[in-house]
Amino acid sequence: MKRLILHVDVNNAFLSWTAVDRLENGETFDIRTVPSIIGGEEESRTGIVLAKSMLAKRLGIRTAEPIYFAKQKCKDLLVFPSDFDVYNKYSDALYEILTNYTDKIERFSIDECFLDMTSSLLGKTIEEIAKEIQLRVYKELKFTVNIGISSTKILAKTASDLEKPNRIHTLYLNEIERKMWPLPVNELFMVGKKSVDKLNSMKINTIGDLAKTDPKLIIKKFGKTGIMMHNYANGIDSSDVIHTKQRPKGIGNETTLAQDLADYNKVCEYLLPLVEKTMYRLRKEKMSGTVIAVKIKTKDFQILTKQKKLHAATDSTKEVCEVAKELLRDVLKNHHIRLIGIRVDGLVDNNEVQLSFFDTKNTDKQHRLDCSIDKMKDKFGYGMITRGSDLSKS
DNA sequence: TCTGGGGTCCTAGGACCC
DNA sequence: TCTGGGGTCCTAGGACCC
Numbered sequence: 001m002k003r004l005i006l007h008v009d010v011n012n013a014f015l016s017w018t019a020v021d022r023l024e025n026g027e028t029f030d031i032r033t034v035p036s037i038i039g040g041e042e043e044s045r046t047g048i049v050l051a052k053s054m055l056a057k058r059l060g061i062r063t064a065e066p067i068y069f070a071k072q073k074c075k076d077l078l079v080f081p082s083d084f085d086v087y088n089k090y091s092d093a094l095y096e097i098l099t100n101y102t103d104k105i106e107r108f109s110i111d112e113c114f115l116d117m118t119s120s121l122l123g124k125t126i127e128e129i130a131k132e133i134q135l136r137v138y139k140e141l142k143f144t145v146n147i148g149i150s151s152t153k154i155l156a157k158t159a160s161d162l163e164k165p166n167r168i169h170t171l172y173l174n175e176i177e178r179k180m181w182p183l184p185v186n187e188l189f190m191v192g193k194k195s196v197d198k199l200n201s202m203k204i205n206t207i208g209d210l211a212k213t214d215p216k217l218i219i220k221k222f223g224k225t226g227i228m229m230h231n232y233a234n235g236i237d238s239s240d241v242i243h244t245k246q247r248p249k250g251i252g253n254e255t256t257l258a259q260d261l262a263d264y265n266k267v268c269e270y271l272l273p274l275v276e277k278t279m280y281r282l283r284k285e286k287m288s289g290t291v292i293a294v295k296i297k298t299k300d301f302q303i304l305t306k307q308k309k310l311h312a313a314t315d316s317t318k319e320v321c322e323v324a325k326e327l328l329r330d331v332l333k334n335h336h337i338r339l340i341g342i343r344v345d346g347l348v349d350n351n352e353v354q355l356s357f358f359d360t361k362n363t364d365k366q367h368r369l370d371c372s373i374d375k376m377k378d379k380f381g382y383g384m385i386t387r388g389s390d391l392s393k394s
Numbered sequence: 395t396c397t398g399g400g401g402t403c404c405t406a407g408g409a410c411c412c
Numbered sequence: 413t414c415t416g417g418g419g420t421c422c423t424a425g426g427a428c429c430c
Contacts, residue, residue: 013430039398046398063430066396082398109401109430192428224404225427254399291422301397305424341399 181208254341
């Protein structure tokens with residue numbers, strides 16, 4: 001049976017949501033009406049563009065470019081900080097509205113959802129439903145969305161990207177030749193910069209070029225990803241809209257340092273709070289991890305990682321701290337680094353972790369300590385409670 | 395000039411086993 | 413003395429997404 005998929009994509013999400021939130025808090029000026037961006041702080045060396053207004057876009061400002069460049073393109077560019085609590089609030093509100101239309105919804109990212117409408121049309125056309133969603137979101141939440149309509153997720157997603165903002169596009173199989181094939185190949189999902197360079201060197205410049213190239217050539221050059229790329233270019237994608245909430249496979253935190261550091265002890269001072277945060281999040285998920293990884297980015301942007309698989313899954317802050325410090329020692333060497341990060345991978349649900357692991361008195365005591373600190377953080381605020389020195393002792 | 399932070403998946407090489 | 417191949421697990425790195 002032919003499926004009917006919608007892809008709902010918030011226009012300039014972080015910027016729109018910041019604008020709406022400001023207006024709700026009594027501001028009268030709508031930052032969507034001028035060149036403006038959401039960005040990091042240049043002083044803390046996190047100064048890149050996270051989102052831009054339409055007017056900023058028109059001046060050539062791009063997502064992920066340094067704010068320094070963006071300001072050169074527009075002298076009186078307004079810059080606002082990001083606030084993920086606000087974004088999550090509007091993301092949830094959007095999701096809530098979408099649940100009125102089908103129960104097969106996949107939250108693909110903070111600002112994108114797929115809806116499988118195959119059995120939820122209720123006598124309406126898919127276009128009518130898309131229009132209804134778009135109007136209702138704008139009426140109730142005051143921001144615009146693009147909606148793509150097709151028979152597969154990838155095509156619906158490509159459709160929602162066609163022309164912005166506040167537009168609805170269809171991209172059915174019989175339309176791909178006209179609407180998708182002329183697009184530059186970088187606009188295809190999963191074709192990033194590295195692949196574009198390789199494809200261009202093969203004289204493949206548009207999605208149509210890719211679609212019409214002998215798949216054997218693509219597979220030879222790109223392996224498994226090549227099969228996927230070639231399928232996507234031809235509108236082939238059998239993946240389902242996944243309603244059930246996915247459990248995370250890994251959780252991590254990383255931070256850019258205010259200045260480059262090479263000293264192990266100083267880097268540790270940054271690392272340990274990151275471990276604490278990651279483990280707090282892990283315990284919130286009621287999960288434990290088996291692989292601990294430390295990541296550094298050197299001053300010349302080389303990324304190095306060092307990881308270790310544990311014999312048993314853990315959710316203990318102390319245990320992960322100890323491993324993380326070892327890994328940091330191994331990977332840091334004499335590098336001057338600008339970023340430090342920690343990840344816990346190979347996650348398993350706590351109720352699937354063998355009980356024997358929690359049996360020993362020591363880990364049990366440690367677990368209770370972690371949990372009581374978590375509770376205090378929940379009660380008094382995450383930043384109000386710190387663990388003091390028990391983590392830095394080796 | 396300046397280059398975030400959160401993820402997922404894939405690949406390739408080495409160790410080890412049969 | 414010279415020499416297998418298949419499979420799994422682990423690690424490091426890389427590509428991609430938003």
